[in-house]
Amino acid sequence: MLENNSRWAKKMETERPGFFHELARTQHPDVLWIGCADSRVPSNSIVGLLPGEVFTHRNIANVVSHTDLSALSVLQYAVDVLKVKHIVVCGHYGCGGVLAAMTHNSYGLIDNWLRRIKDIYDHNREKIEALPEGKPREDFLIELNVAESISAIVNTTIVQKAWARGQPLDVHGWCYRLEDGRVRDLGLCISDTKEIHDIYKVFKQRDRPHDH
Amino acid sequence: MAHPTPPEIDRLLSRNREWQRSVVSRNKDFFSTSNQSQKPTYLWIGCADSRVPVNEIFGGIPPGEIFVHRNIANIVHATDLSLLSVLTYAVEHLKVPHIIVAGHYNCGGVKAGMGSSSVDMLDNWLRPVKVLQSIHARDLEGIESTEDRFRILCELNTLASANNIAYTNVVQKAWASGQNLTIRAWVYDLATGLIRDLDF
Numbered sequence: 001m002l003e004n005n006s007r008w009a010k011k012m013e014t015e016r017p018g019f020f021h022e023l024a025r026t027q028h029p030d031v032l033w034i035g036c037a038d039s040r041v042p043s044n045s046i047v048g049l050l051p052g053e054v055f056t057h058r059n060i061a062n063v064v065s066h067t068d069l070s071a072l073s074v075l076q077y078a079v080d081v082l083k084v085k086h087i088v089v090c091g092h093y094g095c096g097g098v099l100a101a102m103t104h105n106s107y108g109l110i111d112n113w114l115r116r117i118k119d120i121y122d123h124n125r126e127k128i129e130a131l132p133e134g135k136p137r138e139d140f141l142i143e144l145n146v147a148e149s150i151s152a153i154v155n156t157t158i159v160q161k162a163w164a165r166g167q168p169l170d171v172h173g174w175c176y177r178l179e180d181g182r183v184r185d186l187g188l189c190i191s192d193t194k195e196i197h198d199i200y201k202v203f204k205q206r207d208r209p210h211d212h
Numbered sequence: 213m214a215h216p217t218p219p220e221i222d223r224l225l226s227r228n229r230e231w232q233r234s235v236v237s238r239n240k241d242f243f244s245t246s247n248q249s250q251k252p253t254y255l256w257i258g259c260a261d262s263r264v265p266v267n268e269i270f271g272g273i274p275p276g277e278i279f280v281h282r283n284i285a286n287i288v289h290a291t292d293l294s295l296l297s298v299l300t301y302a303v304e305h306l307k308v309p310h311i312i313v314a315g316h317y318n319c320g321g322v323k324a325g326m327g328s329s330s331v332d333m334l335d336n337w338l339r340p341v342k343v344l345q346s347i348h349a350r351d352l353e354g355i356e357s358t359e360d361r362f363r364i365l366c367e368l369n370t371l372a373s374a375n376n377i378a379y380t381n382v383v384q385k386a387w388a389s390g391q392n393l394t395i396r397a398w399v400y401d402l403a404t405g406l407i408r409d410l411d412f
Contacts, residue, residue, distance in 0.1 A: 001254070001270050001312075002407060008271035009405030024318055024403035029262035030220050037298045039252035040275045044265035048227035051269075055262045058280045060297045070294040073284045073337040074260050081320070081331070086221055096250075096301075108304070113297040172221060181232035181243050183225060185217065 029055045032078035034071070034149065035090040036062045036097065041176050043090070046183065055082060061097030062089055063116055064149040066156070075153065079162050085169060087153060090183070091146040092176040098142050117141070120148050146173040147188055154190045163193050235274075242274075252279040255302040257295070257373065258314040259286045259321065263402050266314075279308060285321025285369060286314060287340050288376035296380065303382050309392045313377060313412075315370030316400040322366050344368050367410060370397050374412045 012019055031054045033043045043049075043056050057074040064071045078084045091098075100107060101117035121128060124144055131137050150173050153159055162169050173188035217225075235242050256266050260282045267273045281298040288295060302308045315322075324331055325341025345352065348368060355361045374397035377383060386393045397412035 001273075002409065004270040004273070005405075005407045008269060011271070012405055020401075020403050020405045023263050024401075027262045027320070031224070037279050037281050037301075039250045039277055039279045042267040042273075042275050042278070042280070045267050045272070045275065046228055046231060047224040048231045049224070049265070051263045051265050053262060054265075055260050056265075056282050057260050058282050059294045060301060068294055069333065069337055070283045070292055073334050076332060076334055077260070077284055077321070081324075086218065088221070088224070107300075109293075109300050110297045113293055170218060170221075179243055181228075181235055183228040185221075185225060189217075 023052050027052055027055070027082065029053055029078075029082060030085045031055065032074070032082075032084045032087045033057070033090060034062055034064060034074075034087065034153075036060070036092055036095055038092060038095065040178055041090070041092050046176060046181065055084060060110065060113055061095050061101075061117060061145060062091050062149055063097075063113065063145070064089070064152040065116055066152060072156065072158070075156065076158050079158050079167070079169065083167060087169070087171045088174055089146050089149045089153070089171070090174040090176055091142050091149075092178060093139055093142055094178045095142050095145075098145055099138060102138065102141065116148075117145055120144050143173075143175055143186055146175060146186060149173075150188055150190060154195070160193055163191075250276055250279070250306065252277050252302075252306060252308055253310060254278045255299070255306075255308045255311045256280045256282075256314055257286055257288065257298075257311065257377065258282050259316055259319060260284055261316060261319065264314070264316050264400050269400065269405065269407070279306060284334065284337055285319055285325070285341065286373055287321070287337065287369070288313070288373040289337075289340070290376060290380075296382070299377065299380060300382050303386050303391075303393065307391065309394065311377060311383075311393065311395045312398055313370055313374040313395065314398045314400060314407075315366050315373070316402055317363050317366050318402050319366050319369070322369050323362065326362065326365060340372060341365065341369055344372055367399055370399055371410055371412060373397075374410075 033054045033056045035043050035058050037058045055078050098117055101114040128137050150171050153171050170189055170191040173186040175184045256278050266280055279302050322341050325338035352361050374395055378395055397410040399408045
C-alpha cells in the first residue's frame with residue numbers, strides 16, 4: 001500500500017504540478033457523501049471525483065440517527081463550517097447491514113445499530129410485504145433506509161438553521177448497484193423546510209403557529 | 213418533491229457512467245463476478261476530510277479491498293456505536309487482517325480542537341484533542357512553531373485512536389483467539405500526497 005501511495009503521489013505531482021500544495025491549504029468540497037462502509041462502494045471512485053471534492057462519512061448501512069454524534073458532527077462540520085451545497089445519501093443494493101436487519105439472527109453489539117432498520121421495516125411492513133419475497137423486498141427496504149436517513153438529516157436543527165439563514169443546501173438520495181457499478185438517483189431531493197413534516201420544524205418563539 | 217437535478221449532481225451521475233464504462237472496458241466481468249461478496253484486506257478508519265480519498269491515494273485500489281469508516285478527525289471514542297459497529301463487522305464477520313488508523317496533517321478537526329472557540333456539538337466530539345493537548349502541554353510548549361505543534365497533534369491524535377482501537381474488546385478478543393489482525397497508524401500529508409507510517 002505504501003509503495004502504491006508513493007508512486008501515486010509522484011504521478012499526481014508530475015501530471016498536475018502544485019496540486020497537493022494547493023489542496024493542503026484548505027478544503028472546499030461542494031458535496032457531503034453519507035455512504036456505507038462496504039468496501040465495494042468507494043465514494044470518490046464511483047463518481048470520479050478528485051481529492052478535495054467530496055466530504056465523506058461512511059458507516060454500516062449509511063444510517064443517520066439523531067442520537068449518533070458521529071454523523072451529527074460530520075453533518076455540522078459540513079454544513080456550518082464547509083458550507084457544502086449538496087448532501088448525498090448513497091445506499092447500495094445488496095447492503096449486508098440491511099439484509100442482516102431483515103433476519104432474526106443476533107449479531108451482538110451491531111444488533112443495536114441495525115435496530116433502526118428493523119424499525120423502518122416495521123413502519124413500512126404492509127408495503128414491503130406486498131412485494132414478492134427476496135430481492136424485491138430487500139431492494140425496497142434499502143431504498144426506504146436511504147429515505148429515512150434523508151429524513152433524519154433534514155429534521156436536524158443543523159439543516160433547518162442553514163435553510164433559515166438562506167444557505168443553499170439540497171439533500172439527495174441515491175442507490176448504487178453492485179452488479180453493474182451504476183448509481184441510481186432515487187428521485188428524492190429535499191431543499192426546503194416546507195418539504196418536511198411539521199413536528200420536526202424548528203420555529204423561533206415569535207414565529208410559532210397560534211395555539212387554539 | 214420533484215426538483216430539476218442541479219448541475220453539480222448531474223455531473224456526478226455522468227461521471228459515474230464514465231467510470232463504470234472505463235471499469236468494464238478493462239474487465240468486462242468485474243461487476244458481475246467480484247462484486248458478489250466482499251473480502252476486504254483492510255479496515256480504514258480515517259477522517260471525513262475531502263482531501264483524503266481512500267482508494268485514490270494508493271493509485272486507485274479497486275472496489276472490494278478497503279472497508280471504510282470516516283468521521284471528524286478520525287477520533288475513536290470508546291462508546292461510539294457507529295465506529296464499534298464498523299469495527300465489529302470488519303473484525304468478527306469479515307475477518308479483515310489489517311486495520312489502518314489514518315490521520316492527516318492539516319486536519320480541520322484537530323485544529324478546531326486546539327482552538328478556544330466553540331463549534332457547538334463538535335466541541336464534545338473534539339474533546340479528546342483537547343485532552344491530548346493538555347497531557348502533552350509541556351512538550352508542546354517547547355515547540356515554537358504553531359505549524360509544528362499542529363503537525364505533532366495530528367500525529368498524537370492518530371496514535372491515540374490506534375491505541376483506543378487496540379483497547380476495544382473486539383480487538384482484544386480477536387487477538388486472544390489467535391486471529392490474524394494488525395493495527396497501523398498512518399498520517400497522510402496533504403501537501404505531498406505521501407503517507408507517513410507512525411510505527412505503532
